[in-house]
Amino acid sequence: MNADRDSSPPGSPGQTGERAQASEATHGQRRALVGALLAWPMRSRAARAAALGGLMSSAASGFASSGSTTTGSSTTQRASTASAQPTRADSPAASYDEAILRFTGGTRPGSGKVKLDVAVLIDNGNTVPVSVSVDHPMNDDDHVQAIAIFSERNPQHEVLRVDLTPANGRASVASRIRLATSQKLMAVARLSDGSYWSREMEVIVTLAACIEGEP
Numbered sequence: 644m645n646a647d648r649d650s651s652p653p654g655s656p657g658q659t660g661e662r663a664q665a666s667e668a669t670h671g672q673r674r675a676l677v678g679a680l681l682a683w684p685m686r687s688r689a690a691r692a693a694a695l696g697g698l699m700s701s702a703a704s705g706f707a708s709s710g711s712t713t714t715g716s717s718t719t720q721r722a723s724t725a726s727a728q729p730t731r732a733d734s735p736a737a738s739y740d741e742a743i744l745r746f747t748g749g750t751r752p753g754s755g756k757v758k759l760d761v762a763v764l765i766d767n768g769n770t771v772p773v774s775v776s777v778d779h780p781m782n783d784d785d786h787v788q789a790i791a792i793f794s795e796r797n798p799q800h801e802v803l804r805v806d807l808t809p810a811n812g813r814a815s816v817a818s819r820i821r822l823a824t825s826q827k828l829m830a831v832a833r834l835s836d837g838s839y840w841s842r843e844m845e846v847i848v849t850l851a852a853c854i855e856g857e858p
Contacts, residue, residue, distance in 0.1 A: 735796045735826075742800035743831060743841075746791050752831050752839035759792075759830040759842040768822040768852035773803075775830040777814035777840070781807070787814035789833040796826035821852040 743752070761773040777787045792803040805816045814832065822828075829843040 739793060739795040739800050739827070743793050743829060746793075746801065746804075746831060747833070747839045750839055752841035754841060754843075756840040757790075757830050757832050757842040759828065759844055761828060761844060761846060763844070763846055765822065765846055765848045767850045768824070768848040769850075770819050771822050771846075771848075772817070772819055773828075774817035775815065775832075775842075777832045779814055779832070779834060781809045781812055781814055783809050784835070786835050787832050788835055790814065790816050791831050791833075792820065793829045793831065794820070794822060794826055795828070797821070797823050822846065822848050824848055824851045 744750075756778050758776045758778070759773070760775070761771065765771055773792065775790050775792065777790065779785075779787050781787065786809045787807050789804060789806050791801060791805075793800050794802050802820045803816070803818055807814055825845075825847045827843060827845050829841055831839055831841045833839055
């Protein structure tokens with residue numbers, strides 16, 4: 644490497660001063676040529692053409708230098724803007740799983756015991772009848788404590804949660820929910836012994852619901 648080469652970073656005081664000197668030199672050349680055109684009564688067409696050609700060449704050189712500097716600044720600014728863009732949140736499938744694990748305390752629910760009743764083909768996502776029942780007794784020492792329904796692609800993945808006690812008599816809930824689009828649904832039941840059971844279905848929504856905050 645050449646030890647005499649300027650290694651100052653772009654925009655440093657050294658390079659700024661060099662650009663200012665180069666610009667001043669270019670302006671000086673232009674002023675000299677314009678002065679020559681005004682002060683010297685050129686009589687030959689060839690001399691006039693040569694002087695005008697020098698003026699145009701000097702102007703083009705100055706514009707090229709200025710343009711390269713501007714382009715470099717614009718490129719740097721665009722790169723800085725791009726790096727500042729926020730990254731996209733986790734995928735719907737990942738956050739769907741996370742919402743389920745938050746409900747279960749990190750335990751993967753087993754498959755079984757839970758019945759999820761919802762239409763596979765849904766005409767209108769704005770109002771979707773859904774019911775969940777759990778095949779389990781509701782005794783004081785052994786019962787279903789809670790039932791939750793999760794949607795894969797709704798902005799809020801937990802669309803329903805109901806707490807139960809033995810006084811309910813039966814472990815079943817029914818409601819209407821909204822679905823943003825075709826997606827998976829999972830019903831999860833928490834039992835008094837600390838276990839979790841689930842049933843998952845995939846539904847097709849022909850007319851999606853308009854839900855504020857939908858990704």
